């Protein structure tokens with residue numbers, strides 16, 4: 001008969017990933033690569049916002065982009081038109097990126113000389129919130145058509161983000177979207193969150209967002 | 225699907241544990257899942273069965289999920305109440321000033337090995 005024994009583990013399912021993410025964050029700090037993790041539902045405007053962001057910041061920072069997608073490379077081809085360095089990561093059906101996959105992505109991107117690396121995460125508001133990628137800052141986009149009550153439905157996502165971009169404000173007249181209420185819901189979950197309304201289509205608000213990001217990169221560089 | 229990704233994570237972690245403890249096989253894995261965590265138990269069980277067939281260490285491993293009840297704390301009246309039944313609004317004083325005390329956990333509790 002086999003001898004059976006019990007091993008106590010008592011750790012969060014996410015503990016291993018959290019540890020890898022911490023290591024990656026420290027390494028990136030040593031290399032001077034600021035990693036921004038950008039999350040949202042599919043279609044909220046991540047790729048469009050990135051295009052405008054790169055346009056605004058490309059003379060100031062050297063930018064590299066990782067596009068995570070289940071299978072296609074449409075977004076990577078779009079971003080490559082901006083002149084920024086970009087690679088496509090295929091998640092093979094996985095609904096989120098973990099720290100290990102992010103590390104592989106950064107290796108593929110070759111971060112030598114890159115000051116700002118941006119990860120366009122898989123479109124999903126649930127699990128990317130649970131898997132720390134090792135990013136320096138987390139950003140998310142909530143678009144007007146999704147509704148102002150999303151912070152109530154996906155509290156974890158809103159609680160881990162440093163900044164929330166409210167995109168597609170050009171369509172506000174057509175939706176019952178209460179901007180003040182939405183801000184209130186976000187701050188209920190995360191009193192520190194910076195909230196910036198934008199229109200990625202016209203570029204409205206992009207300067208404020210780009211300034212915020214550039215300032216965060218600057219502050220991060222000065223940290224010990 | 226999220227649950228499959230999570231199952232892979234659990235198996236990866238446990239493969240490390242097994243290597244460190246000279247384990248030949250795992251016969252049981254006990255998880256603690258909060259009532260309001262983002263993972264659905266029946267999906268988790270299905271993904272587990274599928275993935276376990278593909279990894280030698282888990283070929284005979286049974287998955288047991290223990291549910292941890294969700295409890296919310298009210299800032300206004302300092303009472304606690306069951307989250308699933310009442311949600312965000314305190315049933316005692318009707319304040320929305322509440323937060324989740326427990327119920328979003330997702331832990332690996334223990335494993336039975338040979």
Ligand SMILES: Nc1nc2c(ncn2[C@@H]2O[C@H](COP(=O)(O)OP(=O)(O)O)[C@@H](O)[C@H]2O)c(=O)[nH]1
Nearest residue numbers: 042043044045046047048167168170199200201
């Ligand atoms: N009206 C409007 N449409 C937008 C805006 N930003 C993005 N879109 C559109 O929304 C769709 C999805 O955008 P995309 O950037 O691909 O979203 P992603 O899936 O999050 O990367 C595209 O058709 C965009 O043209 C905006 O500010 N206003």
Ligand SMILES: [Mg+2]
Nearest residue numbers: 046047075120
């Ligand atoms: Mg995209």
Ligand SMILES: [Zn+2]
Nearest residue numbers: 095096127226
């Ligand atoms: Zn996932």
Ligand SMILES: [Zn+2]
Nearest residue numbers: 298301314317
């Ligand atoms: Zn109360």
